[in-house]
Amino acid sequence: MSDDKPQLIFGIHAVELALKAGEQVAEIWLQKDAQNKRLLNLLKLAEQSRLPLSRVSLQDLDRLVNDRHQGVVARIRGVQLKTEKDLKKQLVNWQNPLILVLDCIEDPRNLGACLRSADAAGVTAVVFSKDKSASITAVTHKTAAGAVEHLEIFQVTNLVRAIEAIKQAGVWVYGTALDETSQSIYQTDLSGPVAIVMGNEGKGLRHLVKQSCDHLIDLPMAGAVQSLNVAVATGVTLFEVVRQRSLHADTH
Structure with missing residues (x-):
């Protein structure tokens, strides 16, 4: 069983682990003016993945998710759930x-x-x-x-x-x-x-x-x-x- 509807995940740790796990990350939005070292390391990882990557404003990220996103939001395919x-x-x-x-x-x-x-x-x-x-x-x-x-x-x-x-x-x-x-x-x-x-x-x-x-x-x-x-x-x-x-x- 799987849910093909895309969903958003957010936060440096969550997005980093999703990328490393080879999960179906479809797109990434990252704060364009961020100087956070962890966020910059995540940017390098995202660029290596060659996924669609957008550098956007903090306000744009706030509009995507109503929670503490730490400067990064990603769109993934629904997790595979078994029956x-x-x-x-x-x-x-x-x-x-x-x-x-x-x-x-x-x-x-x-x-x-x-x-x-x-x-x-x-x-x-x-x-x-x-x-x-x-x-x-x-x-x-x-x-x-x-x-x-x-x-x-x-x-x-x-x-x-x-x-x-x-x-x-x-x-x-x-x-x-x-x-x-x-x-x-x-x-x-x-x-x-x-x-x-x-x-x-x-x-x-x-x-x-x-x-x-x-x-x-x-x-x-x-x-x-x-x-x-x-x-x-x-x-x-x-x-x-x-x-x-x-x-x-x-x-x-």
Whole structure:
């Protein structure tokens, strides 16, 4: 599945990584009077790519995007997203996978931050629903800091059905939730093939999604606040899996 509609990304780091990743960058606009060293280095990289490049005013860039662009905006083709059908085909080929499942993450910045953590933790795949979820926008690209181009991302129409397919492939599915039946993440063996399901920023996991999980886990909170931002919680949870797997490998 792909979206051929061009979209804009912005920010020095995001555009630089898109160019280096060989992504379908179609056009670049760069501030004409900029003296920023990083921006000038990006100009050299853009010129080497031989893509259409326009030196424009700061006001022109402000008209292109209503956000902090750092003097550069690029137009790219939509990111390649795989489908539920693709997920079912690939599941059988993964050895000891770590899958991140996102249930209705609505903020594109949170989505980008989750993807950045997923890439850093070396996840096998990210699965998220098509409905009631943020799409991969320019803001997502910027927050993800290049992770979008390096991840296997699956956008599915029915998240519960996708979770069932993941379970049938021999992967244990753990939903994160503050629930009476939840167990501390630090007391849960996550060293095998696992999928971690993260819920919506305000409402958490939907009822049917929660029911479809094999087990529920939570992060013990020592302070007055009883929950973390979903992107922060995603990073903490994924890296606990990484830590456990590292210890497991050391003992074998």
